[in-house]
Amino acid sequence: MSAAAPPSAMQAAHQRYRWFPYALLLPALVVLVALTIFPLVFSLGVSLTGYGLGRAAGFVGPANYAQFLRDPSFWLALRNTLVITVFAVGIEIALGVCLALLFRESLPGFRALSLLIFIPMMLSPLVIGFFWKFMFDSTFGVLAYVTTLLTGRTVSWLTSPPLALAAIIIVDTWQWTPFAFLLTLAGLQTVPPQLYEAASLERASAWMRFRRITLPYLRFPLLLAVLFRTIDTVRIFDLVYIMTGGGPGDATITLSVLAYRYGFQFYEVGRAAAVSWLIVVLINLLVMVLLSFMGKSGAATARSTGSGRAR
Amino acid sequence: MRTRKAFFALALGIAVVVAAGCGRRAQQPQAHLRILALNWPQAPVEQRLADEIFTPRTGIKVTLEMNTYDNVEVKMKQVINSRSSDYDIVHYDSQWLGQFVAANGLERLDTPDYLDSPDAEISFDDFLPEYAVVMGKYPTDASEVFAGRFDRYRDTPIYGLPWATGCQIMFYRADLLKQAGFVDEQGNAKPPETWPEFVSIAKALTKRGVRYGAWTHAGRQGDYITQDFFPIMWANGGDLWDSKAWRAQGVINSPQNVEALQFYCDWNLKHHIVPAESANWGNEEVFNACAQDQAAMGQFWATFGAALEDHDRSKVVGKMAYAVVPGFRDGRTGKIRRAAMYGCQATAITAFSKHKQAAWAYIQWLMSRETQKAILDDPTSAFVSAREDLLEYTKSRNPRNRAALESGFLAHDFWNNPEYSKLLDIVQRELNLAFIGQKTPKRALDDAARDLQQVLDASPFRPKGA
Numbered sequence: 001m002s003a004a005a006p007p008s009a010m011q012a013a014h015q016r017y018r019w020f021p022y023a024l025l026l027p028a029l030v031v032l033v034a035l036t037i038f039p040l041v042f043s044l045g046v047s048l049t050g051y052g053l054g055r056a057a058g059f060v061g062p063a064n065y066a067q068f069l070r071d072p073s074f075w076l077a078l079r080n081t082l083v084i085t086v087f088a089v090g091i092e093i094a095l096g097v098c099l100a101l102l103f104r105e106s107l108p109g110f111r112a113l114s115l116l117i118f119i120p121m122m123l124s125p126l127v128i129g130f131f132w133k134f135m136f137d138s139t140f141g142v143l144a145y146v147t148t149l150l151t152g153r154t155v156s157w158l159t160s161p162p163l164a165l166a167a168i169i170i171v172d173t174w175q176w177t178p179f180a181f182l183l184t185l186a187g188l189q190t191v192p193p194q195l196y197e198a199a200s201l202e203r204a205s206a207w208m209r210f211r212r213i214t215l216p217y218l219r220f221p222l223l224l225a226v227l228f229r230t231i232d233t234v235r236i237f238d239l240v241y242i243m244t245g246g247g248p249g250d251a252t253i254t255l256s257v258l259a260y261r262y263g264f265q266f267y268e269v270g271r272a273a274a275v276s277w278l279i280v281v282l283i284n285l286l287v288m289v290l291l292s293f294m295g296k297s298g299a300a301t302a303r304s305t306g307s308g309r310a311r
Numbered sequence: 312m313r314t315r316k317a318f319f320a321l322a323l324g325i326a327v328v329v330a331a332g333c334g335r336r337a338q339q340p341q342a343h344l345r346i347l348a349l350n351w352p353q354a355p356v357e358q359r360l361a362d363e364i365f366t367p368r369t370g371i372k373v374t375l376e377m378n379t380y381d382n383v384e385v386k387m388k389q390v391i392n393s394r395s396s397d398y399d400i401v402h403y404d405s406q407w408l409g410q411f412v413a414a415n416g417l418e419r420l421d422t423p424d425y426l427d428s429p430d431a432e433i434s435f436d437d438f439l440p441e442y443a444v445v446m447g448k449y450p451t452d453a454s455e456v457f458a459g460r461f462d463r464y465r466d467t468p469i470y471g472l473p474w475a476t477g478c479q480i481m482f483y484r485a486d487l488l489k490q491a492g493f494v495d496e497q498g499n500a501k502p503p504e505t506w507p508e509f510v511s512i513a514k515a516l517t518k519r520g521v522r523y524g525a526w527t528h529a530g531r532q533g534d535y536i537t538q539d540f541f542p543i544m545w546a547n548g549g550d551l552w553d554s555k556a557w558r559a560q561g562v563i564n565s566p567q568n569v570e571a572l573q574f575y576c577d578w579n580l581k582h583h584i585v586p587a588e589s590a591n592w593g594n595e596e597v598f599n600a601c602a603q604d605q606a607a608m609g610q611f612w613a614t615f616g617a618a619l620e621d622h623d624r625s626k627v628v629g630k631m632a633y634a635v636v637p638g639f640r641d642g643r644t645g646k647i648r649r650a651a652m653y654g655c656q657a658t659a660i661t662a663f664s665k666h667k668q669a670a671w672a673y674i675q676w677l678m679s680r681e682t683q684k685a686i687l688d689d690p691t692s693a694f695v696s697a698r699e700d701l702l703e704y705t706k707s708r709n710p711r712n713r714a715a716l717e718s719g720f721l722a723h724d725f726w727n728n729p730e731y732s733k734l735l736d737i738v739q740r741e742l743n744l745a746f747i748g749q750k751t752p753k754r755a756l757d758d759a760a761r762d763l764q765q766v767l768d769a770s771p772f773r774p775k776g777a
Contacts, residue, residue: 053388054414054729055771137596138588139523139605159590159747247531248590249744264385265732267392267410 040280047273057270064274074275076250077258078282083165084254085233088172093225095173096180097218101210103181104188114185121178129242132171133158136243161251164244168252171239176232180225187221188214223294227287234283255279342669343372347386347398349656350377351475351614356692357677360685365676371669380404381533390661391416399664400673402474402656405446405453406534406725406735411659412449412470413729413772418660418667420447421469425660425671432675438473441719442697445727446657447471452554453653453724471657472678473697475614478651478718479538480711482601482616483608485632491515502608502634504647506543506574509608509637513584516607524584526606527575528592531743534735535593537725538652539610540575540742545650545723546638547571552726552763557770557777559763563738564756572745572752580748585609590747602626610636612654613715617693633714635721651718655697729772737762 047064051057068074099117103110120128136157138144147155157167195213204212237256240246246253246261255275263272348354354377361373376398378386387401391414403411411417420426426435435443440461445453448467455463485500493512495501503509513524528535541551549568552559578585586592586600598615600606602625616633619625638649658677660670676682683696687708695715696705706713726734738759745755767773 053392053410054416133591137591139586139596139600140603144588154587156587156590159587161749244591245530245532247740247743248747249531249740249749261736264388265736267388267732269392 043273044277046270047277049270051268051270051273053267060270064271065278067271068274068278073250073253073258074255074278077253077255080165080252081234081236081254081256081282084169084172084236085230088169088176088233089226089229091169091173092177092180092229093222095177096182096225097184097222099177099181100184100188101214103185114181117181118178120175121182123175125175125238126242128171128175129239132167132174132239133243136167158244159248161248164248164252168236168239168243171243172233172236176229179229180222183221183225184218187218191217220294223290227290227294230286230290231283234286235279255282341370342666343374344399344666344669344673345397346373346375346400347383347390347402347661348375348377349383349402349475350379351656351693352617353475353614353686353692353694356686356689356694360682361673361677364682364685365673369669369672369676371666371673373673387411387416387661388414390663394663396661396663396665398661399666399670400658401661402658403471404656405653406727406731408446408449408470408657409726409728409772410731412468416662417470418662418664419468419470420472420660424667426469433472433678435469435472437678437699438697439476439699439702439719441722442473442476442655445653445724446473446655449727451727453727454550454554457653457722457724471659472674473655474658474677475656476695476697476719477613477654477715478722479542479610479636479654480613480651480714480718481608481634481636482611482619483632483634484627484630486630487516487519487521487607488512491519500632502632503637505640506546506637507639510578510582510584513578513608514582517584521607523586523600523606524608525578526592526597526600526609527578527585527589528594528597529579529585529590529743529746530593530596531591531739532593534725534739536590536742536746537735537738538654540572541723541725542610542636542650542652543575544568544571546636546648547574548639548648552767554726555777557767557773559767560760562760563763564753564760569753569756572742572756576746576748576752579746587747590743601631610652613695613711614693616709616711617691633710635714635718649721650723651721653722653724728770730766730770733766734763737766 046057048059048061049057050060050063103114135141135143138148138154138156141157144155144157147157155163157163191214196209199209199213235256236254237260240252240254240257241260244252246257256279259272259275259279262268262275348357354375358373358375361375366372383402384404384407386398387403387407388410389395390398390401391411401417403417408417418425421435425431426433435447438447441457444456444461444464444467445451447469448464449470451464451467481502483500483502488494488500488502489498491512493501493515503512509525516524527539529539530536544551544567547567547570549565549571550562553562579587579590586606589596592600594612594615597606597609597611598618601611601615601619604626613633616631619631620628622628636649636651638647640646641648658674660667660674664670678698680698680700683694683698683701684704686692686694687696687701687705690709693711695712698705702716706716725731741750741755741759741762744750745752750758
């Protein structure tokens with residue numbers, strides 16, 4: 001067959017409809033550009049202006065960002081956001097794993113109970129914020145009543161700076177532990193039972209079984225849980241807004257509450273956009289760290305499980 | 312032949328549909344007014360009266376979109392920034408007026424299209440000036456208006472008319488005070504006349520087993536702690552700022568104000584007459600504390616009193632009484648100096664409305680003597696009219712109205728300039744920290760003065776020469 005031979009019918013059709021995959025992608029691309037990329041780029045532009053209520057959107061360069069870097073409220077909000085994220089996500093993952101390990105044993109009633117565990121995750125954070133606010137209240141709340149019984153003195157959860165932050169972590173943990181539980185339970189289903197049988201024959205302790213068999217299989221779902229929960233918790237707004245409004249003083253202010261304050265209370269849209277972009281940068285940094293960790297961890301998991309042994 | 316018949320039938324069908332459509336259009340109202348309203352108890356009554364009287368009379372449909380207080384401010388700012396015609400009328404609070412006017416968001420009413428029209432059915436002078444001037448005119452200096460110098464603002468532009476009128480008044484449990492022996496010569500419960508008396512009565516009630524002798528909303532959110540502390544500050548002879556010089560430094564942190572804040576914080580930190588959790592309380596929590604028989608007395612908005620008389624929502628029906636707020640006795644004159652927190656909302660036409668004349672027709676109907684009286688006659692409305700010719704009738708409706716209208720002569724208000732939101736946020740933060748003991752009153756007010764002054768100095772709205 002010579003090099004100049006005519007293309008086959010298949011090749012000709014392929015040439016003719018080369019645009020077709022792009023046409024299929026187009027609607028999704030239009031939606032992505034219209035709803036995500038354009039607003040993101042537009043808000044970046046807005047963050048470089050002095051746009052506000054009744055004010056012209058004059059270009060101010062990086063002044064809005066510089067102002068936040070000098071503002072103690074911003075650093076306080078950043079610190080609170082990171083404290084809530086680290087503690088809430090850490091406790092959620094630990095509790096989620098414990099619950100999943102417990103529920104893996106098919107004891108009677110666990111199936112119904114596991115359904116109940118998922119309920120907090122399905123509720124609106126606004127509703128949760130309202131009823132926990134009342135539960136923590138020392139005049140009306142059941143939780144404050146119990147802590148008063150236990151400690152012998154009135155505990156004002158939401159008006160003491162460290163306790164108010166702890167209260168927000170408790171409520172976030174209560175709502176999102178089921179998410180870690182769900183992912184961990186799914187991860188546990190992937191562990192081949194033969195591995196546990198082999199480990200029993202080898203008289204491996206429970207801790208060794210967990211560390212050498214269970215944990216490697218859970219590493220990926222757990223990292224996914226950490227990734228999703230970190231992204232979500234860094235943006236925490238509803239709970240804080242309802243439960244404390246950022247108070248007492250500014251003790252529980254988070255980056256999203258700060259953005260809301262500038263955007264909707266002061267109507268300084270340029271500055272609110274700048275805070276929002278700082279949140280985007282923070283989330284992306286955290287995600288990059290976690291993804292690189294996931295990459296390494298994926299390779300380690302592959303080595304320590306089946307594929308590793310095969311080599 | 313068949314085709315012609317089919318064509319004829321089709322034409323007839325189209326004609327019938329068009330005629331039906333035209334008929335429906337003829338019955339449709341001329342305009343549909345959308346009102347950005349506060350969810351105060353009077354709003355549903357206003358909606359009912361509009362549906363029953365205004366719409367049948369004029370053909371103009373009216374929808375009140377009832378929102379929470381914070382939401383109305385946020386939505387109105389969005390309306391102004393997007394120049395949206397979604398709302399024709401807005402109910403706004405007196406403090407927001409400067410922001411809305413500076414952003415050209417409200418229609419000026421003292422023009423030939425509205426109040427200055429020969430056909431106008433209402434006049435600005437129909438309303439009590441103590442309420443109408445601060446609420447409706449801009450720019451004004453509240454301290455001058457409340458000192459009775461209304462004439463200085465005769466030619467000041469008008470943007471709104473009084474929609475809801477009131478002040479914070481003293482709510483007290485008459486039954487508890489009576490049992491504790493706080494009675495007048497006729498044997499009726501005697502409310503505190505001064506703030507020190509308020510504290511001693513609250514302490515006595517707490518000792519007698521009342522869970523909390525008093526309440527306060529000292530929350531960080533909204534304007535809660537300021538609205539409870541400022542009347543004490545003003546009654547003690549202090550002030551918020553120097554409105555002529557745009558100066559907060561040396562005014563809000565004056566020795567009188569430090570003393571007043573110490574007095575207020577002691578309610579929580581020293582005397583324990585209010586719940587510690589009240590540092591996170593707003594109207595909702597104060598209402599629950601009253602209604603659930605948990606606290607005996609405090610400042611509150613007259614509007615909430617109506618729901619306390621509802622058996623489904625309250626355990627204290629028939630037990631609550633009302634008076635003007637206490638004050639401090641002036642050492643030199645021996646007279647009691649009182650101050651009440653002004654809390655009124657106005658109604659205005661948005662600058663971007665497409666139905667301005669219909670909106671004006673509605674406002675004239677709403678503000679008329681006939682409609683205001685109808686709202687007053689519905690006990691669920693908890694309404695206080697600012698119409699001068701209904702003053703005595705309004706007072707006679709219930710003791711809350713009487714106390715609220717008498718407080719009008721003691722009223723003081725926040726800043727109403729365009730920097731209001733930022734100024735409020737600073738004061739809320741610092742007062743809240745002092746209330747829970749995280750800062751001393753002096754340090755809190757010094758920090759507030761420093762931050763307030765920064766905002767005032769940097770403001771593009773600062774008048775020349777201030």
